[in-house]
Amino acid sequence: MTINRSAFLAGLLAVALTPMVADAAERPAREKCFGISVAGHNDCAAGPGTSCAGTSKVDYQSNAWTLVPKGTCTTMKSPTSSTGFGQLAAFTAKPKPKA
Template sequence: MNKAVTTASLALALALSAALAVAAIPMTAHAAEKDKCFGVALKGKNDCKAGAGTSCAGTSKVDYQSNAWSMVPKGTCEQTASPTSPTGFGQLQEFKAKSA
């Protein structure tokens, strides 16, 4: 390879790295605009945590499981319906499900 091709390849690699780094910033900011909301996920649709004996995402056993959460837009959790919640809405922390 000649020096011009090597320099051009290096410049392209650096530009691509910079572009990827900038692209990652909005994803981080986007994640900060979400809340973990317990009791709103449907069966098998939770983002994480679903109690003892489960691994993580997609492991909730029932709709609106009180110890399984999903990410929701910040500020909307406690306005999202949850029939198992004592308040009838999602919670920012795990809760004891009310009896049916």
């Protein structure tokens, strides 16, 4: 049995070019969650003092956000938030306890 080399390579190329990621409509919805990022691991445009992804300077920065699956933000730990959980909008961080 002979294999048509051109057809075989075309097939390999087609498979390689097929997107491995689901279409946007199939991906779960995501939302911005403020106050859950550790320093340097925020997503883009975190607010004053930051320019884009990875530029937050402190853990749980109240104006730095990370994309998370929709509906999970307010269940994620945020010691800077008055509720103790992530917020759907930037907030003013609660004061740190005095040592």
